[in-house]
Amino acid sequence: MDRNSPLREIKGVGAKTEELFHKIGVYTVGDILLHYPRTYIQYPQAKHVDEVLDGEQAAVLGRITRTPVVRKVRTMQITVTTISEMGASLELVWYRMPYMKNNLKVGSTYIFYGKVNKKNGRLVMEQAAMFTEEQYASMEQVFLPVYTLTNGLSNNLVTKTVRAALGDEHLFMDYLPHAIREKYGLCEYNYAIRQIHFPEDMETLITARRRLVFDEFFLFILSMQYQKEKHVKEKNEFVFAEDDFTDELIERLPYELTNAQKKALADVKRDMRSETVMQRLIQGDVGSGKTIVAFLAMADTAHNGYQSAIMAPTEVLARQHYESYQSMCEQFGLHIPIVLLTGSMTAKQKRRAYEALEVYSNAMIIGTHALIQEKAIYQNLALVITDEQHRFGVRQRETFAGKGTEPHVLVMSATPIPRTLAIIIYGDLDISVIDEVPAKRLPIKNCVVDQRYRPKAYAFIEHEIREGHQAYVICPLVEESENMEAENVTDYAKRLREELPEDIVIGVLHGQMKAEQKNKIMDQFVKNEIQVLVSTTVVEVGVNVPNATVMMIENAERFGLAQLHQLRGRVGRGDVQSYCIMVNASDSKNSMKRLDILNKSNDGFKIASEDLKLRGPGDFFGIRQSGEMQFLLADIYQDASVLQQASEEVQDLLATDPELCEEENINLQHYLEIFFEDQKSRLNL
Numbered sequence: 001m002d003r004n005s006p007l008r009e010i011k012g013v014g015a016k017t018e019e020l021f022h023k024i025g026v027y028t029v030g031d032i033l034l035h036y037p038r039t040y041i042q043y044p045q046a047k048h049v050d051e052v053l054d055g056e057q058a059a060v061l062g063r064i065t066r067t068p069v070v071r072k073v074r075t076m077q078i079t080v081t082t083i084s085e086m087g088a089s090l091e092l093v094w095y096r097m098p099y100m101k102n103n104l105k106v107g108s109t110y111i112f113y114g115k116v117n118k119k120n121g122r123l124v125m126e127q128a129a130m131f132t133e134e135q136y137a138s139m140e141q142v143f144l145p146v147y148t149l150t151n152g153l154s155n156n157l158v159t160k161t162v163r164a165a166l167g168d169e170h171l172f173m174d175y176l177p178h179a180i181r182e183k184y185g186l187c188e189y190n191y192a193i194r195q196i197h198f199p200e201d202m203e204t205l206i207t208a209r210r211r212l213v214f215d216e217f218f219l220f221i222l223s224m225q226y227q228k229e230k231h232v233k234e235k236n237e238f239v240f241a242e243d244d245f246t247d248e249l250i251e252r253l254p255y256e257l258t259n260a261q262k263k264a265l266a267d268v269k270r271d272m273r274s275e276t277v278m279q280r281l282i283q284g285d286v287g288s289g290k291t292i293v294a295f296l297a298m299a300d301t302a303h304n305g306y307q308s309a310i311m312a313p314t315e316v317l318a319r320q321h322y323e324s325y326q327s328m329c330e331q332f333g334l335h336i337p338i339v340l341l342t343g344s345m346t347a348k349q350k351r352r353a354y355e356a357l358e359v360y361s362n363a364m365i366i367g368t369h370a371l372i373q374e375k376a377i378y379q380n381l382a383l384v385i386t387d388e389q390h391r392f393g394v395r396q397r398e399t400f401a402g403k404g405t406e407p408h409v410l411v412m413s414a415t416p417i418p419r420t421l422a423i424i425i426y427g428d429l430d431i432s433v434i435d436e437v438p439a440k441r442l443p444i445k446n447c448v449v450d451q452r453y454r455p456k457a458y459a460f461i462e463h464e465i466r467e468g469h470q471a472y473v474i475c476p477l478v479e480e481s482e483n484m485e486a487e488n489v490t491d492y493a494k495r496l497r498e499e500l501p502e503d504i505v506i507g508v509l510h511g512q513m514k515a516e517q518k519n520k521i522m523d524q525f526v527k528n529e530i531q532v533l534v535s536t537t538v539v540e541v542g543v544n545v546p547n548a549t550v551m552m553i554e555n556a557e558r559f560g561l562a563q564l565h566q567l568r569g570r571v572g573r574g575d576v577q578s579y580c581i582m583v584n585a586s587d588s589k590n591s592m593k594r595l596d597i598l599n600k601s602n603d604g605f606k607i608a609s610e611d612l613k614l615r616g617p618g619d620f621f622g623i624r625q626s627g628e629m630q631f632l633l634a635d636i637y638q639d640a641s642v643l644q645q646a647s648e649e650v651q652d653l654l655a656t657d658p659e660l661c662e663e664e665n666i667n668l669q670h671y672l673e674i675f676f677e678d679q680k681s682r683l684n685l
């Protein structure tokens, strides 16, 4: 077994389990090792029945006083029993687990662990884990991993699979040169990976995390730079005319470009006319208007007789770009061929797209990952625009580049990173920042509310719809889950149907829908045939429907601040007032404080830095930063100093051993190859 082996080589993993793991993006032995726990739980000291409080996650010691029964409610079997002590009692309920009945012996004492809720005046614990007193004694104080799951894949099963994988010693060769480990007091890889899954205590967990965070940054920076030609910018083989073409287009835009947009475009145009090929990042907060800059750069390229391509992270976004490019070309009276190429297109449609790539040597090409598949053969490809999400696929650029003469590269990002960090992370790119929003934009009005506010929120949504606007409602889940108590789009949309007048059309959107279905729903929303879109976070990245003025986020406490900021960025994209309603279902003070940061600011940079202050170093059980810049454990803000160290070490290493062929670096070189392979397979290259 090696890190690239399929999961089924792990003992106990059959075809069915493997399929479930695929659903959460875990395909190989290496993937499961990197499927780090989302958080950890520590079993609390067991309480007596009379001490239990409503709403708490508790371990309760009690004697079974009622013969367990299994009831049937429609198709669901429900097992019920009661534990009592000193006149107090607690009802225990298990859904779809009829076999529990055989484990429960009247008169015996057990410890039950789970969430306690008051229902019809009685305290009830649902889906409790059950232990003998002896078993529980050995569990107390241990950190238990809590993994990201999917329906059918239990935490137990993931835990067991991870344990089995950890059993194979030779998966854990330490690739980090000894001297670096020594210098920063980093623990061994073997130890780190075991402790991150099953930490002995807080201290070992922190030690393990420190090592793995260092690794993530180190490998990321190294993989970017460990390319021999890296420091030599390729010669620019394309000829771009000095003319007023883009200025004329800008004149005809229905709005004035911001100075920051003008400056970014000028940077791009200058680069494309310079001696070497462009490698540039455009960084700009959500809604700052990066798309028009991309469009103008592509139009400039077409005008000079070359092809250009923009790769979007999702199918929905690719289509959205395609449509907006078409309408812009129409508006400008430009006759530039526009080609769409995405994974969900039929074989026939794809074939037509490939043909178009061959025929139109100045086409603007828009697509998803399908753009870098073998069959896509370009002519004259002079400009490639990617989203920052793709930066982790280091070889992708090579793949694109391999499709013709080395093209100009433009990367777009909405992640607010301070310049010093950006220089490290995007070491090989020049940076343009769009730090201004269009002049007429009104700042979004925010509020954080609890669930009791819903009727008012619905009335408000109705009011906005009557004004001709639209709304998003975001829920964390697709459907009801046994593992998480949070709103799901399927049930929510049904409930919302009861709340809103019939003439208001409600649509549902989530990641498990087929691409075709998703496109259809998005299309209807764009055309205002759907007024309320109940969706998961699939709308998070880049969706642009300026007519939508309300963003209501259920279980806002469950999202990272960066993600909430991205979601909120879906409104406030036009000139009318927009609103963001964050529904906080938690009564924890910490969630309130976090959400308050968003409530008070609409500025991505400010949010990131406030969030960091609030979390403080070492606080890594909280919700991790999510958004585009996704590391597994590392957090570019919180771990900024480690990022700096890793960057310095990479520079030193490559200065002394650029090929990584000295003995102490051989393991590293080997691991880097695996890392590349892994990236490649993840991206289906």
Ligand SMILES: Nc1ncnc2c1ncn2[C@@H]1O[C@H](COP(=O)(O)OP(=O)(O)OP(=O)(O)O)[C@@H](O)[C@H]1O
Residues within 6 Å of the ligand: 255, 256, 257, 258, 261, 284, 285, 286, 287, 288, 289, 290, 291, 292, 414, 438, 439, 541, 542, 543, 544, 546, 569, 573, 574
């Ligand atoms: N200078 C401007 N003045 C007015 N509106 C603008 C200007 N620039 C862009 N817009 C409009 O603002 C909206 C958001 O722009 P765009 O989609 O480019 O944002 P973005 O930077 O890509 O954001 P995100 O990161 O959220 O995708 C669009 O509807 C666009 O037409």
